[in-house]
Amino acid sequence: MTSDELKKAVSTVLEQPHHTQLYLVLKINNELVLRLADVEDEKTAPEIQRLFEEFLTAAIVDNDDMIVRNLSVADESSNAIYQYDYNSYPEELGLFKSFKLKTAIKAKKFNFHTDDLGSLFGYIIYLGSMENGVVLFKKHYPISLIKRGSLLLGAKKKAERFEKLPGVDIIRMNGDAQLLRLGDTIFVLDLKMLERNMGFSALIQQAATKTVSAIEELDILDDIEVLRDTLEVPSFARKLSKVKKASPIFKLGISKEAIVEFTKNTPELAGKFKYSEDGTQIRLSTQKSKIAFLKLMNDAFLHSELTKQWYDASAKDNITQGVG
Known part of the structure; x- marks a missing residue:
């Protein structure tokens, strides 16, 4: 796929009516499992969608310097996106590779009583319709999880004093991703993450x-x-x-x-x-x-x-x- 074809495919998804779904990828007993994130509809869901729409627009659609190279033969380059062209896949890529929206929407919801955010490995974000969409993978790092035992200090507007925030588990998320999938084709946006965290080495x-x-x-x-x-x-x-x-x-x-x-x-x-x-x-x-x-x-x-x-x-x- 050329860079123009990739831009067009992503643009088509963003220009058509679409929705966003967030899934948590947990690593339990060395196996990756999928959990649907039950996201609050009025404020949180639109904000998550905005984050990843802006990411796709900046990284793909409006990126005039972007080039697409085959992963198996290309040298590392700051402006390259790598099309995965190996015949085999590491186990860590299996869940992302096999992700299908019609199956995923039936996945178990993340439950704070039975699931542990300490097992969080990454996120799968889907943007699109039931027929056509973009699948993103975002790696989770422990530094992005603030456990309820931590001391959280926050400042309210128009106030000069910091106050202790409620003691709950907090995930810090920004709008970027390291892998992208269109149909059955995987694109690598962050080569180092693939090598270090996805068994690609x-x-x-x-x-x-x-x-x-x-x-x-x-x-x-x-x-x-x-x-x-x-x-x-x-x-x-x-x-x-x-x-x-x-x-x-x-x-x-x-x-x-x-x-x-x-x-x-x-x-x-x-x-x-x-x-x-x-x-x-x-x-x-x-x-x-x-x-x-x-x-x-x-x-x-x-x-x-x-x-x-x-x-x-x-x-x-x-x-x-x-x-x-």
Whole structure:
């Protein structure tokens, strides 16, 4: 889906008659369960709807800098929204992925006598009609829950004295979200939240391991274990996870000999690598050489035909198809 298509889809939901429903996602015995939030109709429900309408408008509809990238191949970017294109899903995404309004409206209501806000994992917010809508996921963090045992101080308008507020559990909520779903398509708005809280790091490890295996088959490194050791570093594993699927080197079957020769004759790579005694394999002896090798395998060193200069382009779009 392109950014224009995403904007249009969200705009359609907001422009048509719609309502908003709030669901609490509880983590009970390591299982995520859904509870319908019984929200007061006159003041609270419209305010929740306004919060998330404004969020969608600012983050999607009016965001001219927004770009949509496939999650499996894109580098992290401040203005990117990532379309989830993996074939498998972590368990933490299951409830959000399978959410259906017609089923959800029959879910149990959150009950303060039988449910515990201490088990709150996140929220699912639905905006739309019964036929068409946007599903949002918002992660809950403990800092946003103020327990009734806390001392709450509040000031009333036209008063100069703070007073103790009633001792009740309070959820502090702002209008943002980290995941968005349209139909069956999930979009990631906050990549770090997905990795840290939704079990996505395990999928990254799997993809990164496949990349290391593919590089091992290429036989381009004199010691593959040096690269395999980097799987334990999250930031490096994330970069590795994209190489096997995204790199033209694997798609086009570029030979080991051509790659090594490229590293020796490209100004941008001069001095970045050491080589085996026979000069046929790359030796990764420093952290800088590992980073340079990942860029190499991602085909991130580009030559401008206009200026005849070399560039390090970590994010690029293929424009060769359809030109002419």
